[in-house]
């Protein structure tokens with residue numbers, strides 16, 4: 001399992017490495033892995049993709065008045081992006097397979113005045129999740145965990161949920177990522193992702209490739225593709 005690195009992770013990484021060493025005797029469950037991830041990343045800033053999407057909508061005067069603005073945050077984790085959307089005035093549906101993710105997000109949102117009122121949550125698997133009609137779909141570092149045979153269907157449901165002018169903000173793994181080829185993971189080439197965005201105007205796009213520790217301190221070769229795209233019609 002892989003997750004991205006972040007530069008300010010030194011303390012958290014040391015803690016996580018110590019935890020991992022202690023737990024080495026028994027294989028760690030996915031849920032336990034993700035629970036550690038949420039604890040480490042909870043207070044990290046929102047990713048640049050969601051921040052960029054928020055800025056692009058704000059430049060159009062949204063969300064406001066007749067456009068309250070509804071965002072869906074897929075694979076929300078501890079909710080760093082969901083909380084950024086809430087702070088910017090969006091209604092947010094945050095979903096994740098892990099009930100711990102939803103618990104962490106809901107309790108963090110409850111500590112900030114007004115955020116919890118615009119937050120709804122869903123615990124479930126992407127495979128069964130009908131993305132509701134919304135103005136923006138955010139998917140940070142979660143779509144790589146969709147198996148290849150489910151990936152195109154998931155992508156179609158995201159695209160179908162957006163109106164013309166809606167935005168899709170995502171961080172995905174490219175085909176040079178260390179996770180490429182792992183069972184259950186989908187890591188496509190940047191050109192393949194561009195192809196999937198045929199009905200969109202790409203407003204922001206970056207590709208980075210580097211060796212770094214993950215947020216939980218594991219060495220990893222990252223190939224990250226990050227984009228914000230606006231649906232054309």
Ligand SMILES: C[S@@+](CC[C@H](N)C(=O)[O-])C[C@H]1O[C@@H](n2cnc3c(N)ncnc32)[C@H](O)[C@@H]1O
Pocket residue numbers: 002003004034037041074075076077078079080081095096097098101124125126127139140141142145146
């Ligand atoms: C690397 S974390 C990213 C969390 C959050 N988006 C962030 O950037 O901090 C990936 C998240 O995707 C969720 N996830 C993975 N596969 C999933 C699936 N099939 N259905 C729903 N959520 C899934 C995991 O539970 C985890 O919370």
